[in-house]
Amino acid sequence: MNAIEISSLKKTYDTGDEAVKGIDLNIKKGSFFGLLGPNGAGKTTTIGILTGLVNKTAGSAKILGHDIIDDFKLARKSIGLSPQEINLDVFFSIRQILLFQAGYYGVSNKIAEDRVDTILKKLDLYHKRNETSRHLSGGMKRRIQIAKSLVHDPPILILDEPTAGVDIELRHMLWDYLKELNNAGKTILLTTHYIEEAEKLCDEIAIINNGKIIKQGQTKSIIKEVSLNTIEIEVDKPHDVKLSDNYDFSISDNIIKIQTKEVNKEITKIIKEIEQSATINNINIINSSLEDAFLKLTNK
Numbered sequence: 001m002n003a004i005e006i007s008s009l010k011k012t013y014d015t016g017d018e019a020v021k022g023i024d025l026n027i028k029k030g031s032f033f034g035l036l037g038p039n040g041a042g043k044t045t046t047i048g049i050l051t052g053l054v055n056k057t058a059g060s061a062k063i064l065g066h067d068i069i070d071d072f073k074l075a076r077k078s079i080g081l082s083p084q085e086i087n088l089d090v091f092f093s094i095r096q097i098l099l100f101q102a103g104y105y106g107v108s109n110k111i112a113e114d115r116v117d118t119i120l121k122k123l124d125l126y127h128k129r130n131e132t133s134r135h136l137s138g139g140m141k142r143r144i145q146i147a148k149s150l151v152h153d154p155p156i157l158i159l160d161e162p163t164a165g166v167d168i169e170l171r172h173m174l175w176d177y178l179k180e181l182n183n184a185g186k187t188i189l190l191t192t193h194y195i196e197e198a199e200k201l202c203d204e205i206a207i208i209n210n211g212k213i214i215k216q217g218q219t220k221s222i223i224k225e226v227s228l229n230t231i232e233i234e235v236d237k238p239h240d241v242k243l244s245d246n247y248d249f250s251i252s253d254n255i256i257k258i259q260t261k262e263v264n265k266e267i268t269k270i271i272k273e274i275e276q277s278a279t280i281n282n283i284n285i286i287n288s289s290l291e292d293a294f295l296k297l298t299n300k
Contacts, residue, residue, distance in 0.1 A: 001065050003029040003156050003187040004050065009059035011045050019045040021211035022059065027189060027204075029064075029155075032182045034202035034219070035191045038298055042211040043191045044084060047160055051081050063156065077105060080149030084160040084191075086141050088133035094144055095120070095129040098151050105152035112151065119147045122177060139166040146174070156187045163197060175201060199223075199290035209298045219290060226296055227288030228259040231267060235278040243273055254281075263287075 004027040011020040020042045027033045037043050048054030050061055052072060061068045063075040089097055095116060102112035120126040123143040133141060142162060149157055159178075163171045171194075178201060182188050192198055198205060199219060206216040215222060228248075233256045235241060241256060243249055247270065249258040256274070260266045263285055274280060 001029065002026045002062075003031070003064060004189065005060075005062040006046070006050075007060050009046065009049065009061055010057045011042075011049060011054060012057045018211055020049070020056075023208065023211070023213045025206055025213060025216070027187065029187055030182075030185055031204055032179075032188045032202050033190065034198035034205035035189060035208060036195065036198055036205055036294060037191075037208035041208045041298075043208060044160060046208070047081070047083075047158055047189075047191065051079055051158065052076055077152070078154055078156055080152065080154035080157045082145045082149040082157070082159045082162050084164070086138075086145060088141060088144060090132055090134045093130045093132060094125065094136070097133070097144070098147055101148045102151040107152055115151060115153065116147075119150050123147055124173070139170045142166055143170075143174070150181075155185075156189070157181065158189045160191050161193065162190070163192065163194065171197070195289070195291040195294055205290070207294060207297050215293075215297050223288055223290055223293050224261065226293035228261055228292075229263045229288050230286040231258045231260065231263060231270065232256070232284040232286065233258070233270070233274060233280055234282040234284075235274060235280055237278045240277045241274050242277060243270070 004025070006023060006025040008022045008024065009020055010022050012018050023046065035043050035046065045054055049056045050063065050068060052068065063078045066075040066078065068075045098116040099112050102116065117126065120129055123146065125140060125143055125147070128136060128140060133144065136144070142165070146159065146162055163174055175197070178188060190198065190202060202219050204217065205219050205222065206213050208214070234254050235256060236254070238251045238254050238256055247258050247260065249256055258270060271280065
């Protein structure tokens with residue numbers, strides 16, 4: 001059984017705008033899955049449908065086998081959502097907010113108190129437990145959003161831009177915690193505009209653009225399939241260099257740029273060919289990244 005199953009899912013608004021155009025998506029239990037796309041691609045709408053915040057137009061979706069319409073209570077109880085927009089009550093303390101959140105899901109007071117304190121300590125917020133949200137920084141509010149999604153101990157976490165606007169140190173702390181949760185068995189669905197974040201955390205990704213899934217697969221496989229690595233070789237006589245037609249290369253100043261999928265296999269051959277007509281002064285290898293693949297696939 002998959003954690004999330006989406007089939008032919010569509011959402012058309014009253015204005016006629018098609019936000020989601022019949023997408024299919026299967027997310028395995030225990031995976032750390034990234035849903036990536038430019039602004040307006042349909043990411044947040046898809047999450048809204050899964051969590052009951054947006055009504056679908058057509059298609060179906062299941063959470064751990066529970067249909068989001070027919071079995072909506074079980075489906076929603078299986079999800080912990082950290083939304084993109086911060087929504088914290090300004091009149092209650094952080095600890096009270098989290099205890100109320102646990103109560104919504106029927107968690108007993110004793111279990112809730114222990115769990116809330118544990119989560120606050122993990123997110124380095126325990127010292128702020130009696131403060132209200134109006135006294136917290138933006139990064140702290142983001143952490144509270146994540147804490148709210150965890151208090152009922154759901155098997156699936158859906159995180160919509162969880163590190164937007166936080167500093168680098170905090171972002172790395174959250175990465176470590178999310179990886180810890182995933183290693184403990186939680187399925188995580190992440191949307192982010194920090195492509196480096198998705199590359200570091202997600203074992204599988206789907207790229208959505210204009211309401212359609214345009215690519216899905218293992219993160220490393222997509223990078224390798226779509227993007228090319230670049231070998232930059234600085235030489236003394238670049239225009240005397242002759243390379244076989246097997247290589248896609250360009251020359252700028254004294255640097256020859258060669259693009260290839262297999263750096264380790266090709267670099268020895270390339271060096272031998274260049275050394276026949278020029279002296280090599282320096283070699284720099286630029287590995288392809290998920291950002292390269294994303295830009296190529298979305299034309300953004």
